Amino acid sequence: MDDARAGQPGTPPRSVGILGTGRIGAALARLCRDAGFEVTAASSTDDPAAACAADVVLLAIPLGRYRSLPRERLRGRLVVDAMNYWWELDGARPDLDDPTTSTSETVAAFLEGARVVKAFGHASAWELENLGRPAGDPGRRGIAIAGDHAGDRATVAVLVDAIGFDPVDAGPLAAGVAFEPPTEIFGSDATAAELREMLGRFPRSQRGRVVARARGDV
Numbered sequence: 001m002d003d004a005r006a007g008q009p010g011t012p013p014r015s016v017g018i019l020g021t022g023r024i025g026a027a028l029a030r031l032c033r034d035a036g037f038e039v040t041a042a043s044s045t046d047d048p049a050a051a052c053a054a055d056v057v058l059l060a061i062p063l064g065r066y067r068s069l070p071r072e073r074l075r076g077r078l079v080v081d082a083m084n085y086w087w088e089l090d091g092a093r094p095d096l097d098d099p100t101t102s103t104s105e106t107v108a109a110f111l112e113g114a115r116v117v118k119a120f121g122h123a124s125a126w127e128l129e130n131l132g133r134p135a136g137d138p139g140r141r142g143i144a145i146a147g148d149h150a151g152d153r154a155t156v157a158v159l160v161d162a163i164g165f166d167p168v169d170a171g172p173l174a175a176g177v178a179f180e181p182p183t184e185i186f187g188s189d190a191t192a193a194e195l196r197e198m199l200g201r202f203p204r205s206q207r208g209r210v211v212a213r214a215r216g217d218v
């Protein structure tokens with residue numbers, strides 16, 4: 001691929017940056033390296049410059065600390081939010097528990113100018129490390145992808161497929177609310193076909209009804 005096109009919407013990524021080197025960050029770093037991507041990971045004490053310059057930057061820090069992300073360095077970048085609101089870890093955070101806004105939209109509002117896509121957060125590190133399969137394997141699990149630009153979702157889909165999972169296009173970033181905790185998809189270890197069914201019935205689920213009421217959709 002032409003160097004100038006790497007990192008542009010719709011082009012396959014070659015390099016992956018990861019912010020956060022804990023459980024999920026380390027798992028994704030290993031998987032991406034094994035799949036042949038050039039990986040740069042940064043912990044909270046590292047200079048994030050190199051990780052932020054990658055074609056795709058994965059966010060794998062506790063969601064409650066999203067305001068510590070290097071916003072200026074992420075401007076214009078394709079950023080994949082793998083974070084979830086987990087009150088035991090993040091504490092009570094009404095800003096992250098507001099059903100009118102998915103947590104990835106909150107992160108996107110903070111990361112002004114970044115192209116934010118939500119993916120990987122509904123899978124556990126264990127699932128990612130143990131359930132990856134080659135394309136076409138009937139037991140291959142799916143990973144849902146939500147983002148406002150089809151080209152960016154397509155780029156992230158390349159990454160998902162490369163590490164052993166079937167990408168499932170869930171539509172715009174706001175749709176990511178259907179795979180946050182607490183939803184049916186979160187932690188479900190589901191195939192792509194099962195994920196599509198769950199996405200389809202989300203509006204009728206208990207959480208779906210709470211979200212719809214809060215957003216004034218009913």
Ligand SMILES: NC(=O)c1ccc[n+]([C@@H]2O[C@H](COP(=O)([O-])OP(=O)(O)OC[C@H]3O[C@@H](n4cnc5c(N)ncnc54)[C@H](OP(=O)(O)O)[C@@H]3O)[C@@H](O)[C@H]2O)c1
Binds near residue numbers: 042125
């Ligand atoms: N664990 C899972 O199976 C899993 C699966 C899917 C999604 N997630 C989500 O992914 C996020 C991380 O979970 P985790 O289990 O990996 O947590 P974790 O093991 O506690 O790791 C979080 C890491 O982020 C680092 N960090 C904090 N602020 C940072 C910053 N500004 N820049 C770079 N690194 C920073 C922390 O470093 P310090 O220790 O130095 O602060 C720590 O190493 C959470 O939102 C979680 O809900 C987790």
